[in-house]
Amino acid sequence: MDLALLEKLTQTYGPSGYEDAIRAVIGSAIEAVADETRVDPLGSLIGYRRGQGGAHDGKRVILAAHMDEIGLIITHVEEKGFLRFTSIGGVRAAHCIGTRATFANGITGPIYVERRDDASKLPELQHLYLDIGCADRASCPVRVGDTATFVGPLMQRGSRLISKALDDRIGCYVLIEVMRRLDNSAHDVYFAFTTQEEITLSGARTAAYRIEPDIAISVDVTATGDVPKALPMEVSLGQGPAVKVKDGGMIAHPHVRDRLVEAAERAGAPYQMEVLLGGTTDAAAMQLVRSGVPSGCLSIPCRYVHSPSEMVDQGDVEHAIEVLLSLLRETL
Amino acid sequence: METLELLTTLTEASGPAGYEHAVTHIVADLWRPWADEIRVDAMGNLIAVQQGTGPQPRRAVMAAAHLDEIGLIVTGFDGEFLRVHSLGGVDRRVLLGLSVRVHSRREIPGVIGSRPPHVLPPSERQNVLPWHEVMIDVGLPAEEVRALVRVGDPVTIRQSTMALKNGRVAGKAMDNRASVAALTLALEALRHREHAWDFYAVATVQEEVGVKGAITSAYGISPTIAVALDVTFARQYNDSNPGVFELGKGPTIGVGPNFHPQMVKRLAEAAESDEIPIELEPLPGSSGTDAWGIQVAREGIPSGLISIPVRYMHQPVETVALVDIERAGRLLAGFVCGLEHGYTPRWEDEV
Incomplete structure (x- = not known):
């Protein structure tokens, strides 16, 4: 794996709505391997690869991975300089305590929880604060509305990778690798690095409206059932990418789902079938654009989703790339 | 076809949200004789077109009834x-004791049971099983089950439709095949009657998971106005809520922000002129029906709602009155015939 690229992808700042820096990183990574790139009005970066198949055999395909990450947004600066915040996307209070958050300009501090009379209950975001070391409000360089993301460096443990923002920079990585290795597809492929997935799926929705694809596939992370006392779920780390059947927001189109399964079998890649009970991906938005788009999702199994220490398996990532390459080489 | 036979055919077919194709084929066969054109769109919605007799450019009215059932x-x-x-809003309290069909590469029969009351501790006898303890037994050993069934295979309830006394019928999937039956009757009636507007009958998919087929079919058809057909709550035992309606007293017409006042007015007028009993059904927010998705498609589509009362909604013994289905079909047909060439619902006319 190109861990240098993945490090840059995961460590670059980019909460939903503020994707400029990560868009620049991805833009320079795909410049040489795209026939065209453009940035659409909501900030999604589209890398286009022209197909060789002509109108008959070639389809218009979107592969979408979102480049935004979850984060925090400051709601109030206290007299003594402590910062109160709410979430951008699905941030859980229990994941925050004792971690660090960093702003676009590099200011960083720990998140902690105020003392509560009844500590037996889980805290909520309103009980947390961010301490960047300011003595008071007057000297605080952070303003209401400023955004921050988790600190979580990339590390490797055997075949596992651990970092913040693997949701969904690992999907961005997969798309970039597919662009690098793709040759001779019949299809016009639009690699969409989308914005604002974590809050509203807006970037994918508008990107798909403009592209008018025949087929839409998102590449995103999914939960697993392989950790202590997990809710039963048939997806495990290291058992291959997961072909989504259903999640909280979408039933995958059976045709797209079956093409992904066939692509995996052709590539000799292990794969898992996925039913995710909560949460969804860009595919749910792309499915409903205009008069409807057959949509599916190839998932990278991921533990500790939406924490500063998300974990994926390198084998699953590599196999996901192979499955997508195999998919794009065949008739859709 | 008699209404009971039509309803039985439709309700006994299996078509959970996202996997409606088996029912789509049945409905396409039913609709084909009455349609000028019939097609299935990218989401799987079945669309039948009846051209109107008015001069071009003609306006279009869309009627949507969702085809999917919970599963x-x-x-x-x-x-x-x-x-x-x-898959959709299943009532977990009624799962025990059901026979089901597991739709794998081929269909496999199964049952859902639990430990018998004799061995359950008293504390557990009152409990509804949590999802992770709801299990289907297909009779096969573990390794063979895994070879035949895949994660993600849909499951439907196996239930025969049964005529009760007094023109009432019980079965699964009355929500919303009762409306598909009404739409079928309207399509047939409109073949024999003159209507100025083009009529699009749409059997929509994936209503139970977010009115999805309605959103995309309304975009694709781009009708001038639309009417959704769905079911509503019928009065039943131990239910004194004001928002319920008597079985057999006719369909309801939705009133509220989801519906254009002129659609409500015209539906009520059509009912009056054809002497069809109706009740107005106040729906203060989202109706939770296809009308909710259609209303905001493109630049906005004035929408109405006809609902058929059903008892025991989302349970495998949903009960309807045949007469309500027939009246809903007649009401829709009368409404469509009443659309004069050049009519546009306008907010200016409301002030």
């Missing part, structure tokens, strides 16, 4: 048993 989906395995979760 289950296989989420995993526990030994020889299949673990499942809901």
